[in-house]
Amino acid sequence: MLQPLAQNIIYGILIGALYGLAAVGLSLVFGVSKFLNVSHGELLMLGGYASFWVFKLLKIDPFLSIPLTIIFLLLIGFIFYRLIFSRLIKLEVEKKIQNSLLVGFGLSTILQNVALRLWTADDRSITTAYSGLSFELAGLRLPAVRLISLAISVVALISLQIFLKKTFTGKAIRATVEDWQSASLMGINIHRVYLLAFVIGCALAGVAGTLVSICYSIDPSMGLNWTLKSMVVMVLGGLGSMIGTFVGGIILGVTESATAFFIGGNYRLIAGLLLFLIILIFRPQGLFGTKEGDR
Amino acid sequence: MKSKFGVALVILLLVSLMATSCAPKAVETEAPVVTEAPATEAPAETEAPAVTEEATYPPAPEFIELGSSISLTGNFGSLGNLILPGYQIAVEHINAEGGVFVKEYNTKIPLRLTYYDDESDPTKAVSKMETLFSEHELTAYLGGGGSSMHAASIPIAEKNKVPYLGISFALYKIHQQGYKYLFSPFPKSPNQTEDVFKILNEAIPEGERPTKVAVFAYNDDWGKEWGGLVKERAPEYGYEIVVYEENPVGVNDWTAAIQKAKAAGAEMLLTLPIFPDGSGMFKTMAELGWTPKFSLVIRAPEGVNWGESLGKIGEYVTIFPGWHHGAKFEGVDKLNARYEELYGRPADLLTGPAYACVQILAQAIEKAGTLDRDVIRDTIASGEFSTVIGKVTFNADGTGNVLDPLIQWQNGKMELVWPAEHATAPLIYPAPAFEDR
Amino acid sequence: MKKNLSFVIALVVTAALAAVPLFVKKDSLLTYLCMILLYVSLASSWNILGGYTGQVNLGHSAFFGLGAIATRLLWFAGWNILLAMLVGGLLAIAFALLIGSPAFKLRGAYFTIGTLALGQILYATVGNLFPQISSMPVQDLISYTLVTRYYLFLAVALITVLAATLVANSRWGLGMMAVREQEDAAESLGVNAFQHKLLALVLSAFLAGLAGGAFAFFQIGYYPQYPFxxxxxxxxxxxxxxxxxxxxxxxIIGAIFFVVLKEVLSLNLAEFHPTVFGILFILVVLFLPGGFMGLWKRIKDKQQKKRESMAELSHP
Structure with a gap:
């Protein structure tokens, strides 16, 4: 009983880390610029396809091609920001959330359709020579590709944290999250900060997409589910806290796995969301959020 | 200034759009993608021996109209994109010979297929079905893909009293509603769940059979129907279900179920996942070190993307897709050749049954000798048709009596392994363990 | 004067819509109008809570779905369809009251995502409990008439728009808008924010429930989970x-724009219609940040200003 449970929890953590990584990008963008980008899931999909094609056509290992994916998504993010999102920054907060929802909706329609036309509706997945390998430890199996994925998520998160805490630009981003008006009074170039946060958010989505394409599969219509999941995880962890978001993802992953184990797969989604609502009732600002996070 | 220009631009765009929507009907009917007869077929008509009884026949319609609301985008897009070419190639082949001879008009009339993308949205499917019926003098509907889409469309065909031929759904329950205009030349859950045990007992000597069965089902109606039938049939053939697990569609983490199957020593896996769930399932099975000796996986491995995506992990899986391009029936070569020209590979699994739908319809129209939909309906119900999926007859509930071949993934290709007279390769059993591949 | 004019216009439009089935015999066009009316009801009912009260609710489909499932079950059990729909609406209200007080503890994005989760929970639960297709019995298909459905959708849309208009112009409506602008300030002026939000939620839920009922009456075969x-x-x-x-x-304008644009594009452009739709959609959002009504307001404001400056000129 105990060992199968432990095995299940391990998978829950590994899946949860993916939820977390996907949500961190969304959370960063929302925290800084109040853009609720509902095309986040589609950005994740683009990242997944980028790795898939690099793997298929150039035979480059998907983990090694992550820098390429990041560059690709930074570029995409830059284009989207310049063409579309930069036009929303002058709006007041409510209108900004509303209009970013709208353009994100339009964008996700476009990206889905383009992906479908370019790459067909077929689902894809990356299977490397070492996919399926596992290490045995005390009778538990630790799957290689998922462990590497976890490691990459953690590295991405720590780099982001170091960037936000130690560099000037990073501090500017954090200042903007807390209070953009004072930040701009202090001479921070808000536009640059918005742009930077946006493209970093896109890059994080791209990395998450790569990991999803390795551990699971990708297809043109996968975006909505990942967007919805990311939004829940973002709020569960608490707006404004990147570590909190990541931890929120892991909590959700473990809850789902444990439910599947004890009650059955039919209730895993419901249990995860119920836990989320219960947490919100007791902590309306999320697990690690600050009181002002909602504005 | 800039924003003023923008506003003007948007208004202009909108006005032009409204204008297109209000334009006379001609634009609308022209615009949808239509597979028309090649212009060269005209002489064939004049040659027809229309001399015998002149002027006693009414003027023939220009086309025999077929309509399809099909998912080309959205969740069922991958199915629709395999089905549609089957319809199109069949129409092309029949029209190349001048069309279908209709006695009522004493001439050959070409087929015309009009289709709309329903975006995998059941309410859109309903409105597209109605649009097809209103805009064209339909002779028959051709179905899309996915049981929920069929569930929404079939009643519209029934309401409009138009024969409906549909494939790519194994849900048997739809056929028990009493629909009279529905015909499906495709294996259904009762066939699949019985055939798997029959084939195993025929192909594998007693004592080596994978008698301990794990079933990974879904909690939707097809999953429950299918799982229930498996539970019922297994003991009759000497198999024991040791694990029965259910998930909602779209959950790609089957860790808990796989652990249970491994612990119970299950030797066979019966499941029906959509692709994301199936690929997640098999990757996790490899990681957790559980290799079933035999696995029947309906749905997920039906496209070429299964082999591309999963490589060795996806090998030795078997499927009941209703057809295979290796089947030795008349016309298969012609279909394969055309498909190869268009897509660079032999016809896909769903393409054959789709092609057969049009063949059945054409033969029924010819036999009926009229475009009267009720007569055609009766002719389909009572006739026997020879198609690329073999001889087809229909039961009273609209299910087809069709061959249900077993396909297995071997060396990155799908091979037909049963029945023996059509087989392109022998069944590989037991499947080698994941770590030894 | 002005009020009278819009009243007359509304009457004329209503009469025209009511007369449509006399002239339109094509089922395709009627189906299409049904969809527009359904979306008018859904968008307008969402607007009572999301627009007037400023509580962006991403769980609206829960109310729609509850209305649909209750109506369908009761109607199939032999109830009168109007009575069944009423029960559907009441079930939606019951759910709204159940979730109201915990949900309104949440503010801003937390409320939005919280309601999203609620909607998702219902979606999954209904999928678990009602996995079977719900199909109208074949013998009933013969008596299926689209015109009846059309009038039902029309009635629900009219009720929804009328209810929204009445509430928006009442004291309650003013209170709701005050809550939207500045919740704390509204409270300090004696507006009970919770009561106003709850009223908006209940009304929004009831109307969405009715729309769900009409959908259950309209759609011949579907999975009970689908409206969720x-x-x-x-x-x-x-x-x-x-x-x-x-x-x-x-x-109303949004629903018409959305449905008509999508349909026109999908009938005329085969494969890239979603892309064109997305591009047009984004263009409209970028150039009309307040939606179509925002544009209208801007034009009116400008005229107002012009008139004012003219007035100043004439009275130096």
Whole structure:
């Protein structure tokens, strides 16, 4: 009983880390610029396809091609920001959330359709020579590709944290999250900060997409589910806290796995969301959020 | 200034759009993608021996109209994109010979297929079905893909009293509603769940059979129907279900179920996942070190993307897709050749049954000798048709009596392994363990 | 004067819509109008809570779905369809009351995502409990008439728009808008924010429940889970936004724009219609940040200014 449970929890953590990584990008963008980008899931999909094609056509290992994916998504993010999102920054907060929802909706329609036309509706997945390998430890199996994925998520998160805490630009981003008006009074170039946060958010989505394409599969219509999941995880962890978001993802992953184990797969989604609502009732600002996070 | 220009631009765009929507009907009917007869077929008509009884026949319609609301985008897009070419190639082949001879008009009339993308949205499917019926003098509907889409469309065909031929759904329950205009030349859950045990007992000597069965089902109606039938049939053939697990569609983490199957020593896996769930399932099975000796996986491995995506992990899986391009029936070569020209590979699994739908319809129209939909309906119900999926007859509930071949993934290709007279390769059993591949 | 004019226009439009089945015999066009009316109801009912009261609810499909499932079950059990729909609406209200007090503890994005989760929970639960297709019995198909459905959709849309208009112009409506602008300030002025939000939620839920009932009566075969799909919420939210939230006409215009544009594109452009739709959609949002009604307001404001400056000129 105990060992199968432990095995299940391990998978829950590994899946949860993916939820977390996907949500961190969304959370960063929302925290800084109040853009609720509902095309986040589609950005994740683009990242997944980028790795898939690099793997298929150039035979480059998907983990090694992550820098390429990041560059690709930074570029995409830059284009989207310049063409579309930069036009929303002058709006007041409510209108900004509303209009970013709208353009994100339009964008996700476009990206889905383009992906479908370019790459067909077929689902894809990356299977490397070492996919399926596992290490045995005390009778538990630790799957290689998922462990590497976890490691990459953690590295991405720590780099982001170091960037936000130690560099000037990073501090500017954090200042903007807390209070953009004072930040701009202090001479921070808000536009640059918005742009930077946006493209970093896109890059994080791209990395998450790569990991999803390795551990699971990708297809043109996968975006909505990942967007919805990311939004829940973002709020569960608490707006404004990147570590909190990541931890929120892991909590959700473990809850789902444990439910599947004890009650059955039919209730895993419901249990995860119920836990989320219960947490919100007791902590309306999320697990690690600050009181002002909602504005 | 800039924003003023923008506003003007948007208004202009909108006005032009409204204008297109209000334009006379001609634009609308022209615009949808239509597979028309090649212009060269005209002489064939004049040659027809229309001399015998002149002027006693009414003027023939220009086309025999077929309509399809099909998912080309959205969740069922991958199915629709395999089905549609089957319809199109069949129409092309029949029209190349001048069309279908209709006695009522004493001439050959070409087929015309009009289709709309329903975006995998059941309410859109309903409105597209109605649009097809209103805009064209339909002779028959051709179905899309996915049981929920069929569930929404079939009643519209029934309401409009138009024969409906549909494939790519194994849900048997739809056929028990009493629909009279529905015909499906495709294996259904009762066939699949019985055939798997029959084939195993025929192909594998007693004592080596994978008698301990794990079933990974879904909690939707097809999953429950299918799982229930498996539970019922297994003991009759000497198999024991040791694990029965259910998930909602779209959950790609089957860790808990796989652990249970491994612990119970299950030797066979019966499941029906959509692709994301199936690929997640098999990757996790490899990681957790559980290799079933035999696995029947309906749905997920039906496209070429299964082999591309999963490589060795996806090998030795078997499927009941209703057809295979290796089947030795008349016309298969012609279909394969055309498909190869268009897509660079032999016809896909769903393409054959789709092609057969049009063949059945054409033969029924010819036999009926009229475009009267009720007569055609009766002719389909009572006739026997020879198609690329073999001889087809229909039961009273609209299910087809069709061959249900077993396909297995071997060396990155799908091979037909049963029945023996059509087989392109022998069944590989037991499947080698994941770590030894 | 002005009020009378809009009243007359509304009457004329209503009469015209009521007369449509006399002239339109094509089922395709009627089906299509049914869809527009359904979305008008959904977007307008969403607008009462999301637009006027400023509580962006991403769980709207839950109310739609509850209305649909209750209506369907009762109707199939032999109930009168109107009575069944009423029960559907009441079930939606019951759910609204159940979730109201915990949900309104949440503010801003937390409320939005919280309601999203609620909608998703219902979606999954209904999928678990009612996995079977719900199909109208074949013998009933012969008596299926689209015109009846059309009038039902029309009635629900009219009730929804009328209710929204009445509430928006009442003291309650003013209170709701005060809550939207500045919740704390409204409280200090003696507006009970919770009561106003709850009223908006209940009304919004009831009307969405009625729309669900009409859908259950209209759609011949579907999975009971389907009306709970987040797509319904997303679509109606987008319609209200693009038309202009917090106005009566906005969601109506949004729904018409959305449905007509999508249909026209999908009939005329085969494969890239979603892309063109997405591009047009984004262009409209970028150039009309307040939706279509925002544009209208801007034009009126400008005229107002012109008139004022003219008035100044004439009275130096």
């Amino acid at each position: 799909s987040p797509i319904w919420t997303l679509d109606s939210t987008m319609m209200a936004y693009i038309g202009g939230t917090g106005t009566i006409l906005g969601p």
